[in-house]
Amino acid sequence: MSDLNTLYKQQVLAHNKNPQNYGEPAHWTHHAEGLNAICGDQVHVYLTIEEDVIKAAHFAGDSCAISMASASMMTELVTGQSIFEALHLFAAFKQMMSDEGLAEAKEVLGPVACLVSVKKFPARIKSALLCWYTLNAAINGQPTATTE
Amino acid sequence: MLREAFPCLHQQVNGKDLVYFDNAATAMRPQVVIDAVNDYYCRHNANIHRGVHCLSGRATDLYEQARASLARLIHAPSPDNLIFVRGCTEAVNLVAQTFVRERLKPGDEILISHLEHHSNIVPWQILCQQTGAKLKVIPMNDRGELVLDELDTLMNERTKFMSVIHVSNALGTINPVKELIAKAHAKDIPVLVDGAQSTPHLKVDVQDLDCDFYTVSGHKMYGPTGSGVLYGKATHLEAMPPYHGGGEMISKVTFEETVYNKVPAKFEAGTPNIAGGIGLGAAAEFMLDVGLEAIAQREDHLKQYTEQALKTIPGLRILGEASQKSPVFSFLIDGIHPHDIGTIIDHHGVAIRTGHHCTMPIFQFFDVPGSCRASLAFYNTEHEVDILVESLNQAKAMFS
Numbered sequence: 001m002s003d004l005n006t007l008y009k010q011q012v013l014a015h016n017k018n019p020q021n022y023g024e025p026a027h028w029t030h031h032a033e034g035l036n037a038i039c040g041d042q043v044h045v046y047l048t049i050e051e052d053v054i055k056a057a058h059f060a061g062d063s064c065a066i067s068m069a070s071a072s073m074m075t076e077l078v079t080g081q082s083i084f085e086a087l088h089l090f091a092a093f094k095q096m097m098s099d100e101g102l103a104e105a106k107e108v109l110g111p112v113a114c115l116v117s118v119k120k121f122p123a124r125i126k127s128a129l130l131c132w133y134t135l136n137a138a139i140n141g142q143p144t145a146t147t148e
Numbered sequence: 149m150l151r152e153a154f155p156c157l158h159q160q161v162n163g164k165d166l167v168y169f170d171n172a173a174t175a176m177r178p179q180v181v182i183d184a185v186n187d188y189y190c191r192h193n194a195n196i197h198r199g200v201h202c203l204s205g206r207a208t209d210l211y212e213q214a215r216a217s218l219a220r221l222i223h224a225p226s227p228d229n230l231i232f233v234r235g236c237t238e239a240v241n242l243v244a245q246t247f248v249r250e251r252l253k254p255g256d257e258i259l260i261s262h263l264e265h266h267s268n269i270v271p272w273q274i275l276c277q278q279t280g281a282k283l284k285v286i287p288m289n290d291r292g293e294l295v296l297d298e299l300d301t302l303m304n305e306r307t308k309f310m311s312v313i314h315v316s317n318a319l320g321t322i323n324p325v326k327e328l329i330a331k332a333h334a335k336d337i338p339v340l341v342d343g344a345q346s347t348p349h350l351k352v353d354v355q356d357l358d359c360d361f362y363t364v365s366g367h368k369m370y371g372p373t374g375s376g377v378l379y380g381k382a383t384h385l386e387a388m389p390p391y392h393g394g395g396e397m398i399s400k401v402t403f404e405e406t407v408y409n410k411v412p413a414k415f416e417a418g419t420p421n422i423a424g425g426i427g428l429g430a431a432a433e434f435m436l437d438v439g440l441e442a443i444a445q446r447e448d449h450l451k452q453y454t455e456q457a458l459k460t461i462p463g464l465r466i467l468g469e470a471s472q473k474s475p476v477f478s479f480l481i482d483g484i485h486p487h488d489i490g491t492i493i494d495h496h497g498v499a500i501r502t503g504h505h506c507t508m509p510i511f512q513f514f515d516v517p518g519s520c521r522a523s524l525a526f527y528n529t530e531h532e533v534d535i536l537v538e539s540l541n542q543a544k545a546m547f548s
Contacts, residue, residue, distance in 0.1 A: 040518035
């Protein structure tokens with residue numbers, strides 16, 4: 001059970017219950033839909049990008065707790081960052097989930113690094129990654145993303 | 149104890165006794181099936197229908213005995229009514245391309261139901277694209293039962309074929325296929341019944357149903373993966389062209405022409421899944437030994453026990469409450485995504501399926517992305533159902 005508590009840790013449950021930046025905003029400039037159809041995770045990412053800076057980041061959709069918490073934390077982390085920095089964070093998150101450059105990635109990701117425990121549940125890594133791939137798609141003008 | 153016959157049930161996962169409730173995805177296999185596959189490779193290994201040597205003769209006999217066992221299981225008039233296939237998916241595609249395709253012209257219609265598995269939707273969509281025919285769907289209600297009010301309109305002079313699932317893999321609904329077949333036949337519409345989820349649980353009699361085609365999936369009925377049979381009425385099978393060309397399905401080949409082999413060999417090109425077919429025959433014999441009525445009775449009891457047990461959980465909603473159903477429970481719990489439930493109860497040793505179960509239109513109907521699905525078989529126990537309920541309550545506590 002201890003493994004389970006490291007997956008569904010307090011931060012994850014709290015973000016799942018009270019997700020930050022949740023819901024489609026009235027105005028946005030960039031959007032993409034992330035869909036993992038087999039497991040039923042769906043995440044819409046809405047960005048307001050002005051002069052290459054993410055002024056606002058929101059998400060919506062119906063997902064598992066891991067996907068919801070990851071998206072909630074991600075929107076908090078990338079708000080106010082430049083596109084370049086956001087893509088760097090995306091790369092760091094992918095690194096953290098694949099063991100490469102773990103320490104460095106964790107430092108960059110700050111509070112989001114708590115999701116490293118998802119790695120003990122290989123079937124759930126795609127849930128944590130979905131919002132990040134969707135963010136990347138939104139920034140690059142692609143309409144959809146998936147991690148299945 | 150029947151349960152003892154299934155070796156894979158007896159293990160621990162995540163430190164807990166395994167509770168296997170994912171039978172609709174694939175069932176466990178009894179030792180006699182594993183032994184039959186093993187014996188073929190260890191003692192009888194040879195190709196079939198072509199060697200004069202002893203092993204080839206033995207392998208051929210075992211393969212054809214398996215065909216006969218399956219004919220007995222579904223009460224086919226003869227083993228020659230059965231074509232060995234990889235599973236129901238291949239069976240549906242075979243019928244679509246060799247029986248239905250040549251009957252269609254643009255504007256004709258194929259009728260399916262809202263409860264179909266993707267494997268009984270997509271082959272027909274492909275066929276519609278190839279021919280200009282249209283796919284029509286018998287609707288369902290919020291109990292997960294087919295609504296038959298508009299059948300007279302749905303079955304019309306343009307309807308050239310109907311293909312319906314016998315038992316829904318997602319909701320467990322047992323469809324009134326005998327009634328549907330009679331109505332279709334009254335309008336000269338041939339019918340395929342997808343038996344992937346019925347054969348493991350119900351006594352199937354293809355002659356009593358009077359279906360034109362019936363599909364059987366081996367791995368759902370305690371047999372090997374990649375095995376299955378297609379039942380077809382003899383007149384249809386005789387008239388149909390081959391599906392695949394190759395060895396075994398011919399009686400004479402020259403560069404000018406080929407004379408096809410007789411049914412069922414005409415549809416069995418190439419070296420088949422010999423071990424799988426023999427194993428599937430062993431599964432059919434196992435089910436006949438246990439007794440099809442005994443299996444149905446045991447599962448009916450388990451179904452009632454599980455339904456009552458699940459209903460003790462506040463906030464749990466069962467999707468699909470048809471009056472006739474098999475022990476399959478699709479459910480949702482308020483505030484917890486199915487994927488999270490699946491992970492949490494796996495840590496209690498409980499294996500269920502989460503997601504859309506290859507039936508996305510059903511979940512579009514209920515306007516949810518998917519569900520948790522506990523699907524039981526006769527070897528499951530009431531105690532295992534209690535463990536499921538306890539683990540679901542723990543998931544709720546974690547997310548409260």
